[in-house]
Amino acid sequence: MNCKKVLIIKGSARKEGYTNRLCDVAEEFLADSEIEIFDAYREKFLTCDGCNYCEKNGRCKNRDLDTFFRSFEQADLIIIASPIYNGTFTAPVKALIDRFQFYYTGFYANGKRQQIEKRRKAVFIASSGRDGIKSFEFMKWQLSCAFSILNIEFTGSVLCSHTDTQPQFSKAVEDLKRRLTDE
Numbered sequence: 001m002n003c004k005k006v007l008i009i010k011g012s013a014r015k016e017g018y019t020n021r022l023c024d025v026a027e028e029f030l031a032d033s034e035i036e037i038f039d040a041y042r043e044k045f046l047t048c049d050g051c052n053y054c055e056k057n058g059r060c061k062n063r064d065l066d067t068f069f070r071s072f073e074q075a076d077l078i079i080i081a082s083p084i085y086n087g088t089f090t091a092p093v094k095a096l097i098d099r100f101q102f103y104y105t106g107f108y109a110n111g112k113r114q115q116i117e118k119r120r121k122a123v124f125i126a127s128s129g130r131d132g133i134k135s136f137e138f139m140k141w142q143l144s145c146a147f148s149i150l151n152i153e154f155t156g157s158v159l160c161s162h163t164d165t166q167p168q169f170s171k172a173v174e175d176l177k178r179r180l181t182d183e
């Protein structure tokens, strides 16, 4: 792995849960990189209210995520990590994805031109109490839709399934390390 800047978006309520433990593995594995962490559960940010300000102004009227967006645009690799809650991302992660809306409106307002100059890569980490497969596929599809207008290449995904009964943590760790080595 030869990444300079890595942004880890943490999306788990449980500090010591499986998703955060996988984030810790990634952090350790990428120790040579410059790592920034955005913990969606612990950061305070506004939700998109669909005001359409971004359609006319090319940016969100709220400036609370400006620092996050700078890191998001400059990272070489983005790791987005979320447990599966009711078949999809946890609420703060979904709220963060909704805040990408100004990139979306900018993309279409500018003849489908990417709003972010730098091409970046992303890896997705999830955890599920049960097998989680359907939800995981759906979440990957949701992310690939978002990534298509965010100039991101979706390079891999890892699921730690069955955490309610027989947590597949060791397998997820191996999968994650393999994904990160492939970068």
Ligand SMILES: Cc1cc2nc3c(=O)[nH]c(=O)nc-3n(C[C@H](O)[C@H](O)[C@H](O)COP(=O)(O)O)c2cc1C
Binding pocket: 012, 013, 014, 016, 017, 018, 019, 020, 083, 084, 085, 086, 087, 088, 127, 128, 129, 130, 131, 132, 135, 163, 164
């Ligand atoms: C509100 C809530 C909703 C959940 N919904 C699902 C679900 O739809 N499918 C599933 O497989 N597990 C579900 N789970 C189980 C979590 O995905 C599982 O406990 C996971 O390990 C949580 O991640 P963490 O260990 O990083 O906290 C849910 C848990 C909670 C608290």
